[in-house]
Structures are given as C-alpha cells and as structure tokens.
Amino acid sequence: MDLQSARMIGAGLAVIALAGVGTGIGAIFSSLVSSIARNPAARGQVFGLGMVGFALTEAVALYALLIAFLILFV
Amino acid sequence: MAVAETSPLHQFTVESLVPIHVGTFNLSFSNSALFMVIAVALITAFLVLSTRGARLVPTRWQSLAELSYEFVAGMVRENVGHEGRPYFPFVFSIFMFVLFGNLISLIPGSFAFTAHIVVTFALALTVFIAVTLVGFIRHGFHFLSFFVPRGMPALMVPLMVPIEILSYLFRPISLSVRLFANMMAGHTMLLVFAGFILSLGVFGVLPLAIDVALILFEVLVAVLQAYVFAILTCLYFQDAIHLH
Numbered sequence: 001m002d003l004q005s006a007r008m009i010g011a012g013l014a015v016i017a018l019a020g021v022g023t024g025i026g027a028i029f030s031s032l033v034s035s036i037a038r039n040p041a042a043r044g045q046v047f048g049l050g051m052v053g054f055a056l057t058e059a060v061a062l063y064a065l066l067i068a069f070l071i072l073f074v
Numbered sequence: 075m076a077v078a079e080t081s082p083l084h085q086f087t088v089e090s091l092v093p094i095h096v097g098t099f100n101l102s103f104s105n106s107a108l109f110m111v112i113a114v115a116l117i118t119a120f121l122v123l124s125t126r127g128a129r130l131v132p133t134r135w136q137s138l139a140e141l142s143y144e145f146v147a148g149m150v151r152e153n154v155g156h157e158g159r160p161y162f163p164f165v166f167s168i169f170m171f172v173l174f175g176n177l178i179s180l181i182p183g184s185f186a187f188t189a190h191i192v193v194t195f196a197l198a199l200t201v202f203i204a205v206t207l208v209g210f211i212r213h214g215f216h217f218l219s220f221f222v223p224r225g226m227p228a229l230m231v232p233l234m235v236p237i238e239i240l241s242y243l244f245r246p247i248s249l250s251v252r253l254f255a256n257m258m259a260g261h262t263m264l265l266v267f268a269g270f271i272l273s274l275g276v277f278g279v280l281p282l283a284i285d286v287a288l289i290l291f292e293v294l295v296a297v298l299q300a301y302v303f304a305i306l307t308c309l310y311f312q313d314a315i316h317l318h
Contacts, residue, residue, distance in 0.1 A: 048305075055302035059248060062255030069262065073083050 007072050014068035021061035028053045082265040086189055086258065106187045113174040113187075142170065146304060153308035157315050164204065165311075168197060169304035176257060176296030180289060189257035191250060198250035201307050209314035220317045249306060256299050260292045 032050040036043050077084045090102030124139035132140060146166045150158045172188060179186030187193050209217040221238040222231060267285050271278040 051298060052302060052305055055252070055298055059252035059255070062259055063251060065259050066251065066255045069083075069259070073077075073081060 011068040011072040014064055014071055017064035018061050021057060021064070024057045024060075025054060028057060082262045082269065085261060085265060086186070088190070105185050106190065106193070109178060109185045109187045110175070110193075113171060113178055116178070117170045117174050149305055150308055153305065154312045154315060158308070158311055161204075161208070161311055165304055165307050168201070168307060169300055172197070172253065172303050173297065173300035176300055177293070179257065179261065180292055180296065186257050186261050188253055189261055191254045194250040194254040195246065197253075197303075198246040201249065201310065202246040205307075205310040205314045208311065209317075212315060213317065217314070217317070220313065245310065249303065253299050253303055256295055260288075260295055264288055264292065 028050060032046060035046050077087060088104045088106050090100070090104050091108060092103040094101045094103060120135075121139050121142075124133075124135035128136060143166070146169050147162060150162045150165055154161065175186075175188040178184055179188065209220065213219075221235050221242065223234070223238070226234060264285060267281040267288065270281040271285070274281065
C-alpha cells in the first residue's frame with residue numbers, strides 16, 4: 001500500500017471520533033432547549049453556559065479533525 | 075514544510091513582505107504581522123472614532139463601541155467578581171484581538187493569523203502565565219491548595235492531585251488548539267469546497283451554495299471562538315483569585 005492511500009485511510013479512521021462529539025453536542029442543546037422550555041426567564045444565563053459547553057465539546061471534535069488533517073497533509 | 079500550491083493548506087503559508095534580518099534572527103514583517111497590525115488598527119479606529127464627542131444619547135457607532143465594552147465588562151464582572159476589575163483591559167484586549175482577527179480572515183484574499191498555532195499558543199501561554207502569577211501573588215504557596223478540590227477524602231488525594239495538576243497544565247494547550255483548529259478547519263473546508271465548484275461544471279452550484287452557508291457558519295464560529303477564549307480566561311482568573 002503506498003503512502004497516499006495509507007494517509008487517506010488514516011484520515012478516514014481519525015474522524016470516526018466525531019460520532020461521540022455529535023452525540024455530545026446534541027445532548028447539550030437538547031438540555032438547553034428543555035431547560036429554556038421549563039423556565040423561559042432563565043434564558044440569559046443558561047444560553048451563555050450552553051454556548052461555552054458547545055464550544056468546549058466542539059474543541060474535542062477539532063482535535064480529532066486536526067489529527068486527520070495532520071495525517072492527510074503532513 | 076513546503077505546501078503544494080494546489081493544497082488547501084497553502085493559504086496558511088507565512089510570507090515575508092519586508093525582509094529584516096538581525097544577526098541570525100529572521101524578524102521579517104510577514105503577511106501574518108501585516109494582518110495583526112490591520113486588526114489592531116481597525117479596533118483602535120472603531121473604539122476611538124466611535125466614542126469621539128461622546129453624547130449622553132449615543133450615536134449608532136458609539137452604541138456599538140459601548141456594547142462591546144459592556145459585553146466584556148459584564149463577562150468579567152459576572153465570572154470574576156469585583157476583584158477581577160484590574161484584569162478587564164487584558165480580557166478586553168484579547169477578546170477584541172481574537173474577534174477582529176477571526177472576522178477579518180473571512181474577507182476573500184485576506185489572511186487568517188489566528189489559524190496559526192504559534193499565534194494562538196502565544197496568546198494562551200500569556201493567559202496561563204498571567205493567571206498562574208496572579209494566583210501565586212495573591213495566595214502565595216496556598217495557591218497549591220487549588221489542586222486539592224474541596225471535600226475530597228484524604229485517601230484519594232495522592233491519586234487526584236497529579237490528575238488535577240495535569241489538567242491545569244493542559245489549559246494553555248486546549249485553549250490554543252481550540253481556536254487554532256476551529257479557524258484552520260473552517261478555512262480549509264471553505265477552500266476544499268471551493269475547489270469543487272469549477273470542476274463539477276453545472277453541478278458546481280451545489281458546492282457554491284454549501285460555501286455560502288459555510289461562510290455564514292464561519293462568522294458565527296469566529297464570534298463564538300472569541301467569546302469562548304475570553305470567557306475561559308475569565309474563568310481561569312476566577313479559579314486563581316477565589317481558588318475553589
């Protein structure tokens with residue numbers, strides 16, 4: 001197997017981790033929506049915290065994507 | 075690492091515009107430095123010109139400048155409390171620099187200086203050193219009690235303290251990689267889809283539509299990543315000042 005094919009396979013395997021991140025982000029927003037639905041007055045505080053949680057979880061997605069790019073292009 | 079011209083990573087290559095060599099150091103003024111200067115100039119122009127002749131009932135631009143100030147001031151007040159006021163200029167500078175850097179990079183033909191790990195790591199390392207110094211200056215060696223969370227059974231201390239220390243030392247890495255990977259992945263994705271537009275002929279409309287949606291998403295990500303960088307800085311200051 002030549003290097004370029006191995007790189008492509010490696011990059012494909014590396015992004016399997018995004019499945020877990022997708023679940024996590026869905027969980028964050030599902031709890032955000034239900035907490036706003038229960039108590040619309042708390043929207044201001046809860047929304048900020050939800051955005052921080054989303055960004056922190058997405059960071060994990062980007063660590064995986066970073067490894068995929070490193071495998072593919074470096 | 076020479077990247078091929080056709081690679082989507084070619085957009086991130088740093089080129090020297092004004093070569094300046096001092097001894098063995100290459101201090102050239104690069105395109106990255108140019109866009110950092112542009113970002114700072116824009117921030118300064120925005121803030122200074124908007125608040126010139128400040129009126130009690132603000133004009134539109136003055137409202138925007140006051141909005142950005144109040145946004146970061148509220149963030150610092152909420153997360154760090156009253157003792158965090160001395161650190162507000164630091165958080166505000168970081169927030170505006172990252173925000174303008176991220177937004178400027180979306181203009182076609184410009185350069186994303188926040189998409190370089192060395193830039194984001196420099197910012198994150200500055201935050202980390204500042205927070206650690208503040209913690210030690212305020213609390214002396216008592217700052218090390220931060221690594222023993224409140225209400226932990228004494229049996230677990232030898233296990234948890236190394237884990238806590240490790241997760242504390244991981245902060246500059248996660249802070250920098252989060253911003254760097256978001257920016258690099260976003261811009262690379264835009265370029266990868268753009269590469270498909272011409273090669274698909276008539277069906278090139280689809281990657282074009284995806285690119286339009288992606289740029290909208292990238293504006294959101296630019297603002298969100300600046301906000302997350304700033305709010306994590308505030309949270310780290312809160313940890314250092316209030317310990318537990």
